[in-house]
Amino acid sequence: MYGSEKVPDGSERTAFRKAEKKYKLYYDDTSKSSKKKKQPKPVDLSEVLDFKSILESYNQSGDLPPGILSLQCDFNFPVFSLENRPGFYFIPRALSIEEQCQWIRESLTTFPQPPNRTNHNAFYGPINDLFIAAKEKKVLVEEGNGPTSLDSKCNPSDSNGDVHGWEFYEGHTVSSRGNTCKSILASVLLRKLRWSTLGLQFDWSKRNYNISLPHNKIPDALCQLAKRMAAPAMPKGEQFQPEAAIVNYFGIGDTLGGHLDDMEADWSKPIVSMSLGCKAIFLLGGKSREDPPLAMFLRSGDIVLMAGDARECFHGVPRIFTDKEHAEITPIELQFSHGDDLCFLEYIRTSRININIRQVF
Secondary structure (H helix, E strand, O other), X not given: OOOOOOOOOOHHHOHHHHHHHHHOOOEEOOOOOOOOOOEEOOOOOOOOEOHHHHHHHHHHXXXXXXXXXXXXXXXXXXXXXXXXXXXXXXXXXXXXXXXXXXXXXXXXXXXXXXXXXXXXXXXXXXXXXXXXXXXOXXXXXXXXXXXXXXXXXXXXXXXXXXXXXXXEEOHHHHHOXXXXXXXXXXXXXXHOOOEEEEEOEEEOOOOEEEOOOOOOOOOHHHHHHHHHHHHHHOOOOOOOOOOEEEEEEEOOOOOEEEEOOOOOOOOOOOEEEEEEEOOEEEEEOOOOOOXXXXXXXXXXXXXXEEOHHHHHOOEEEEEXXXXXXXXXXXXXXXXXXXXXXXXXXXHHOOOEEEEEEEOOO
């Protein structure tokens, strides 16, 4: 899924794969010095659709580029669509800075909490309070190898219940025992967090929703936001019913390979996709990987809707921009630049979060 996704034979030659390789992060390896910081290779961004510029031009003059349409909606901001991609809608700056920061906080603290599943479940089991543990510099230690097995007076700082025998300990407790513990820093686990699932849980091994897995309903505030934002893409007279969400976490160099979101029953209902953090490139292809995809920037606060025919279009994220010049997250940095929010600032400076909400049935 993230860069290591296996692609079908011959896909190296497809139009979609060529676009992925064009925009993917590669480093310039001409420098002989290992001490010199690696520099990203330049990439031609001249063909990337920029809805920020389109919005600014539209607000000033009402003009739109060929193939871009503006919808009349009950929003205080424009909703754009593409003439040759029916069912695709782009809502730039849909979320205020305060809303963006709210959902960044929730994505890091609340959304990975059990019974929601994450990519860590398969090896470590459910992990409680990962973000807090990372902030407090704790270490996840395999039960039986931890300090308690060597010193009965030393208790774990937190327990993960039945997490296949892993518990959080204070970092100094583990380091004092040398390398006798099988352990991993909570901060490393946080950086290796790739996805979490809300509401009905998605089974990645079987690629379907497992309604038998324990789950909580999607938070009401997120439901209400998704319902409101989904309106332009909904069939007339119907209301979006959020039943599941997948939260994707991107770090430096991470990608999301071209794919279809095809596990929901009714494709007339949209996927509501919220972008948070560093700017990314989004590829929207056609119904075949052979169809040349359209590249566009996704910035923090943008929302994309994909419904109907657009649900059959291959799409992916070949690049996120984490350098200060291109990340475009200065307003978020200012919002997170004090007190307890500094830990969120440290994370989001080099990360992107995507929340995509779905109606399953």
